[in-house]
Amino acid sequence: MARIVMKFGGTSVADIARIRNVARHVKREVDAGHEVAVVVSAMAGKTNELVAWVQDASKAEGSNLNIYDAREYDAVVASGEQVTSGLLALVLQSMGVDARSWQGWQIPIHTDHSHGAARILDIDGSELVRRFGLGQVAVVAGFQGVGPDNRIATLGRGGSDTSAVALAAAVKADRCDIYTDVDGVYTTDPRIEPKARRLARISFEEMLEMASLGAKVLQVRSVELAMVHKVRTFVRSSFVEPDAPGMGDFDNPPGTLICDEDEIVEQQVVTGIAYAKDEAQISLRRVADRPGVSAGIFGPLAEAGINVDMIVQNISEDGKFTDMTFTVPAGDVAKALGVLEKVRETVGFDVIQHEAGLSKVSVIGIGMRSHAGVAATAFRALADKGINIRAITTSEIKISILIDGAYTELAVRTLHSVYGLDKQ
Secondary structure, eight states, X not given: OOEEXXXXXXXXXXXXXXXXXXXXXXXXXXXXXXXXXXXXOOOTTHHHHHHHHHHHHHXXXXXXXXXXXHHHHHHHXXXXXXXXXXHXXXXXXXXXXXXXXXXXXXXXXXXXXXXXXXXXXXXXXXXXXXXXXXXXXXXXXXXXXXXXXXXXXXXXXXXXXXXXXXXXXXXXXXXXXXXXXXXXXXXXXXXXXXXOOBOSXXXXXXXXXXHHTTOOSSOHHHHHHHHHHTOOEEEEETTSOTTSTTTXXXXXXXXXXXXXXXXXXXXXXXXXXXXXXXXXXXXXXXXXXXXXXXXXHHHHXXXXXXXXOOEEEEEOTTSSEEEEEEEEEGGGHHHHHHHHHHTHHHHOOSEEEEXXXXXXXXXXXXXXXXXXXXXXXXXXXXXXXXXXXXXXXXXXXXXXXXXXXXXXXXXXXXXXXXXXXXXX
């Protein structure tokens, strides 16, 4: 017998028929003798609908501004997961499974005060564990907890993944199964490269890089939590029949296991290729080269909530000036330019230049730590295809390359092939 947390996303619970299918997956694990908690998202499209209602209700008459009370926003949008949890509990009961729905505040899942983007501080899983002992399945509304003000607080979009991993850590689950509309983590996006392969296992560090660099399979915060608390996490498909061969295999079910790298016997040099479109490049020309300049630029951008990624600095021959180039999401360009104009006199630079329509393509693999020449292989392969590299950043297990957006798919396919990821 094991303890499992199962998480089902919005497409998996999009309607009653799919909720019944989810219930069959849950019943399979219950019938196998496992203790089970289920974390659910809102039904597909419902959160967007609720957010639109909040925005519409918050507009002053004759105004187009969407300014709303974040506490009431949370009260409204959290209801999507509450509905799903109740419906799934009812379906499970109709199938003879003892199930009870739980909201975040009932467990309780304690968060900080950041309504709309709260972070989990603590989970008291003792009552859930007691109910496990009585044979009861807990159906938990994801994406939410209770803040210090004793009000519902939501975790930000995609927060149900985070809820599931955090709950698994709190109740000391043997595994957290994330059910989604794909059957695992692939070496790259199969829509771009049909030869992409599903990975049997991937390390926490690699998955964190994949998620933060464009892969949409898991939310970044959930992977961070899994890595910190060593929560073995399986990415599985909810659209495979619950009684299909292997689905009930606890040790090796279909999907991708995200685990500590010690569990991966044969480590590949490169595990996957990730990409992110809609990147923008901002360049500051003839910036005074003196202490505090970088802080004067990137501090205000951080305070404005703008995520700066790739940074390149070129110092002039006389050492008096530098050019500073960095990337931000394309949607944040206007805000970033506004922030930079405000600090122009304080920082001291001549010109701001910007360009959108760029993409970041990343090569990821824990095997890169012990192998030389990985970067050179990427640069040579892209050069052979006539793809110009605008900027490069590296870490122990990843290389990120900034290129013109028009070459994104060609770059992904080229790198996927040159590292042999399209071979069995």
